[in-house]
Amino acid sequence: MKKIIKLLALVLVLIILYFGFTTYPKLDLISGFSAKSIASGHFLDNRSKELIEKTDNDINLIDLAANTIDEAGKFATSNVYGLKERKAIYREGLGATLINDDFDVSKPYLVPKRTKLENNLSFPYGNNEPTDTVFSNIDYSKLKKAIDNAFDRLGGKSKRTRAVVVLYKNKLIAEKYDINFNKDSRILGWSMTKSITSSAFGVLAKQGKIDINKPAPIAEWQKDERKKITINDLLHMNSGLEWEENYNTICDATKMLFLAADMGKVQLDKPAQFKPNTHWNYSSGTTNLLSLILKRQFKTQQEYLDFWYSALIDKIGMNSMIVEQDMSGTFIGSSYAWATPRDWSKFGLLYLNKGNWNGDQILDESWIKYTSAPTNTSEGRYGAQFWLNAAGKFPDVPRDMFYCNGFQGQMVAIIPSLDMVIVRMGLKEDPAFDFNGFLKGIIGSVKN
Template sequence: MKSTIKILLGTVVALALAVTLLAPPLLGFSITQLGSAVRVATGMGAKLACSGRYVSGFTPAGIVEDLASYSPANRLLNLDYDDDARRVTADLIGLGEVSARYRKGLGCALEIGDTTPLDQVAVTPVEVDGEPWPKGSSAPSIDAELQQRLDAILAADNAAGLETRALLVIQDGALVAESYADGITPQTPLLGWSMGKSLTAMLQGRLEALGQGDRQAGALFAEWRDDPRREITLEQLLQMSSGLAFDETYAPGSDATHMLFSAQSASDVALASPPAHAPGSHFSYSSGTTNLIARWLHQQLGSDVQASVDFFQRELLQPLGMANTVFEVDPSGIFVGSSYIYASARDWARLGQLMLNGGELNGQRLLSEDWVARASMPNGSDNEPRYGYQFWLNSGADVLRYPELPADAYFMQGNRKQVVMMAPSTNTVIVRLGWSAGSYPVGQNFAELLPPVGQAVTRN
C-alpha cells in the first residue's frame, strides 16, 4: 500500500513539474498565472464562441481554430452550445466555467452579475433597399479588372495562411470590387476588434454635432472629481493621451484581459487607473481609454441601455444603411467600444466613406467637417503623434507608417489585422477583414488596389 501511495505521489509530482515546465511553450502562460489564465480562457471562449456562432454564423470547428490562434490552451476548452437559449458555456477541464448569451440586436454578453436588464432592450432592424451602395444593397459599379486583382490577393493571402475573410474597395464613392472567403458573404457581420474604437469616436462626434459634449471639458466622471484625473479632457481620451496607467498586454492577469473577459463593467477597470503622465503629454494605446469614452457617452444619454442603443441605431446605423452591424454591450449594459463591434465589410466601408466625405453620407450630415479634420489630425504627445481621434495616421512623424500608401491615408485598425483605410488624395476606401495571427502586408496589398498615379479623383 505504501509503495502504491509513493508511486501515486511521485506521478503527481512529476505531472506538476511537467506542467510547470511545459506550460509556457505549450499553453502560452506560466503555471503561476493559472487562475487568471482559466478566467481569460473561459471568458474569451464563451464570449467569442457565442458571437462567432450567433452573430457571424461560424461553425463550432471554425470557432475552435480562431480561439486556438491566441493560445493552444484554448483547444482544451469544452464549448457547449445551447441553440435554444442561444447560450455558450465554456469549461476548461473542470477548472472554471463561464457562459455568454446572445440577444437579438445586442449580440452576446458574458453572464457576469445581473444581466436581466438586457432582456428588456428592443432593437429595431435597419432596412435597406436595392439601391446602389452605400444607400442600398446593390453593387452595379464593379470594375472587372480590379475585381480580378482583388480575387487574386485574397487567394494568395489564404494560400499563405493569412486567413483573409473579406476584401473590399470603394473608389470615388462606388463599390467597385469585393471578394470573400468561403462561408463569408456581403452580409456576414465580422469582428472588427479595435476598429470599434473609431466607431466609438464617431458616436462622440455625432453627439458633438448635436450640440452635446465639450471636447475640452474635464471632470468627466464623478469618481475623478476630487483627484488630479479631473483635469483629463474628452479630447485627451480620444487621442489616447489621458496619461492614465493601463496595462494593454493581452496576457492572463492584465487590465485588458480582465476588462474584456472577466469584468462585469468593462469601463470600471480603466476608471480605477491611476495617472502615470501629465494629461496630453504622452500617447499610450489603451483599450480602457476607449471604454471610458463609451461610459461617458452612456452617461450623456441618461445611463440607460435602451437610450444608448436607440441613439446608435437612430443617429448612425439607420442613416448610413448599416443593416449588418451589431455593437455589443458588457454585462452592465455599456457598449464595449474598444473591441466588440461586428459589421459586414460593406458596413465597415460605409463608416470609411462617411469619414472620407467629411462627415456626410446618403444626403445626411452626421459629423461636422471640423470634427473629421480634427479626428484625422496628429495629436500633440511627445512620443507618438500619428494618432487622431481613435484613428491611426500614416503621417505625422518623420516616417510614414506605410511608405507604399498615400501620406494622407488614415486607418481603423484591429487585432488579427482588421483594417479600413481612408485615402483622401485618391478618394479610396479599402476594407480588409480576417484572422491573421502574425503580420499582414497592408501597405503592399492596398497599394495594388489604388488608382494609378495621376488618375483624376472624383469627389461625390
C-alpha cells in the first residue's frame, strides 16, 4: 500500500513539474488571449460567452481558461485554474483593450470622430441593400456549389467558414453566412489589419506628408545602424530587425499582443540582425511600429485617431470597422480590426479599382502597384503589407491576385484580371482549409 501511495505521489509530482515547465509560463498569454477574445467578441459583436468559448476560444491551451463577463462594468476576466487572471475592458468607439494592473481605468480617454456614409446608394458604394444583378457569363449554380462547399454541414468543424462574400465588376454576386453569423456580424480580421495600416501610409503619401523611401523618423535609432532603415523597408518586412513570430510558443509576437502596454515599442527596441533590404522576416511587431510612426506624424492623439477613419475607413463606408488600441493609445495595426464581411469586401474593392472609390481617388494608382509588387527578398510571396500569388502559392488562381491574410484563414482576395474580390472569414487556414480549391471553384463559375 505504501508503495502505491509513493508511486501516486511521484506521479503527482511529475505532473506538477510537467505543468510548471510546459504550461505555467504560458498562463499569462492563455488568460490574456481569452479575456481579450471574450471582451471583443461579446461587446463588439454581441456573441455570448458560451459561443465564444465554443468557437473562437476552442484552441489548444486557450480552452483551459475560465471566463466571466461583467455587463455593467463592460469587461471580461479570464484565468487558468484560478491563476494569472487577466482583464480586458471595452470602451465604446475603441473596442476592447487587454490591460494590466498599472492601467488607470478611470482616466478619461479620446475616441475617434466617426462619420457614416449617407449617399442613398446600394452596396458596395453605399450602405443600402445591393441591387439584384445578373451576369450572363456567370454560372450561378456552379458559383453556389463552390461557396456551399466552403461551409461545414451542421455540427461539422472541418472547414469552419463563417462568411463568404464575392464581388464581380463592382457588384455583389454571392454571399453566405454560417449559423450564428449574418451580414451585420463584425468579424476579427487578425493580420488583415496590416493592410489597413499600409493604406494609412498610402493616404499620407498621396497627401505628400510622408516619403516612405526616407529613413524611418525614429529618434531612438539615430545613433546606431538602424538609422538606415526606411519606412519602405518596414512596409516590406525586410528591415533586418530581430523578431520571432511563432504562435505555437512564447515568442516576440505573443508576448507583444498579450503582455505589452506599448506594442509599437517592442519592435522599436529590437536590435538589427541584418542590413536592411536583405532578409525578409514576417513581423507583427514591425506593423505595430509602423502604427507608432503614424501616431508620431500628428500633433495630437485626436488627430491620429480621426485620421484612420476620416481618411480611409469611413471614407469608403466601412462604418462597422473598429481598430482596437493598446494601453498606450496606439492602434494595434498588426492584428485587431473588426468589420462585417461586406465592409472587408469594400476594402478589397478599393484596391481592385486602383485606389479609386466611386470617383474619389483615395490612394494613388502607383500605391496599388507598389503594395502588390513583390519585395525583392520575399520570393514573390509578399508586397507592402499584402500577400501575393506572384510565385503561384495557389496554382489554380491567377498570378496577379494579391490578398489580405489573417490568422485562422481570414482573406480578402483581389484579382484584377477577373475584376473580382473574394472574402472568406473563418477559423481554419491553409492547408487545413483548401484555399486553392475554394478560389478555383468560384473563379471557375465565370466564363471568359
